[in-house]
Amino acid sequence: MSFHPKMPYGTGWHRSERKLAELGPEFAYTPENQARFDAIVKRYPPEHRRSAILPALHLVQAQQGYITGHAMTFVAGQIGCTPADVEDVVSYYTMFFTQPVGTYVLYVCRTLSCALCGAERLTEALEEKLGIRAGQTDATGTFTLLEVECLGACDRAPVVMVNDEWHECARPEDAAALVDALRERGTAALTGCHLCVERRNGQ
């Protein structure tokens, strides 16, 4: 069917590239997360519950690892907006996943200060060790490797964020050992942020 004689509608042209997230299993917050959400939403004026979309989605991702269609509908119900409003937000922010990711998501900073200190080599070393390219998850679902833009830790370049934790001064030659250490000890293997001195010292 064509609405215009010269435009090949329906043949691949002008087809929306918008991909809907998979619906996934039914979603509801755990009682703890529901309580957290109910507390957070009170920070905003009652007529502006929509402000709580970002915190609501962070809770979904913490609970389920990524954000499914059912989760978006659930959040819309909690906020009082449409699922499309939620999808609009999910699709914009880079920290939200609509696909399953590995147990450990490695975000390697690729922007200038880190790149000057060897971030490109670090990514290569991680790719080699994990046997995947940046943007992929390994076959066991343990690691997802991502290149991201400036993480704001340029004095400790190159920096890698693993889930919500930082690993500073990550040299390419230590990349393989870092992966092994993560497998063995989880995020305890990371340096953490150098400013969390007391936490680093185990206090």
Next chain:
Amino acid sequence: MTMQPILTQHVREPNSFTLDFYLRHQGYEGLKKALALPPNDIIEMVKQSGLRGRGGAGFPTGMKWQFVLKDTPKPKYIACNADESEPGTFKDHVLMERNPHLLIEGCAIACYAIGAKVAYIYIRGEFYHVQLALERALDEAYAAGWLGKNIQGSGFDCDVYVHRGAGAYEAGEETALLESLEGKRAQPRIKPPFPAVAGLYGCPTAVNNVETLCNVPLIVKNGAEWFTALGPEKNGGPKLYCISGHVARPGVYETSMSTTMKDLVFGADFAQGMANGRRLKAVIPGGSSVPILLPDQLDVPASFDGIQKAGSLLGSAGAIVMDDTTCMVWLAENLLHFYQHESCGKCTPCREGTDWLLKILRRIERGEGEMRDLDLLQSVADNINGKTLCAFGDAAATPVLTTLKHFRHEFEAHVREGGCPLHAGWRRRGTAAAAH
């Protein structure tokens, strides 16, 4: 010339982030003093101090507060910009992690001054551990009556909340920050109206950077004259500088704005010169969005006005230092990858232009460029510069315009030699292959 640190004086001491520690070092004295004064006096004091916004634009904070609509039945808000996502910038992070009560005190005074009861601290999503530090400090402040209802018996109510972003550079632009805070995509609004008139939820709002708000308690406590005397004219107060890249000692350094850029890079108290004995090639003095300074342009005060006179901008004071192994075409490509990725997509020149700039730069870096590509780069960049709603467009065009201006011969060499003549050891091993 060096100055004793003020904002970061105690940040290296154990438990500097606790309320106990803060109160032992005259913490919340500024708020106490402020609550005994009429709000207008605070605004006047901040105006006289000449405090300029530390987020990048350097706009006088007192004036920003004065513009906040007074006669309105609507609530007013303080939005603290803790997005800190300008490449090369990591100063607010130190303040929030090690001296969070200073920011909380600054938020409370700002609220009191403009007549707001709520401040939202918008923190970038990647700063999760910083958010935890802030929330711990907020809990302490509430429990001790420095926040909440009837603060210290003054009758003034103030709430401060942390709002976590989710990975968007553009959320650092003030109106995009407000959109994000409202639960939408972080895209800028048309100005005017400015946030001071119609900001968060359409209400009068002042958007201030973390470091800016951290200076406010000091001004109230010590007076406007004390603040102005700390730096050159119109550039008073302490300033945090972030120095990263090929330097011996990268980090955050606090000093007066009469310190020169050269001192910051080479001084024994600061970054201590180039790492590995290499030669300095260029400095981007204020975060990735500002023009390059060459080695012979660094002997200027690192103040808003000093750096501007030298042909660049102080911006967020994130200086990125490059040695002579750095290829300037690669640098432009690296930064355009950033801008292409972070463009919010609202304005066509920026959304499409950054994509084309990146494509052309990749082509040249790979050795597939032609001489006419250089003019094309210039033309595309000129068609973004100044043609977008927010300053992102100018920022995205800058890396291309500034490298073309100072290092055109490197672009020509890439075209002539069919590849990158300066492929440093710290870069990706496979060039052409990996770029595909």
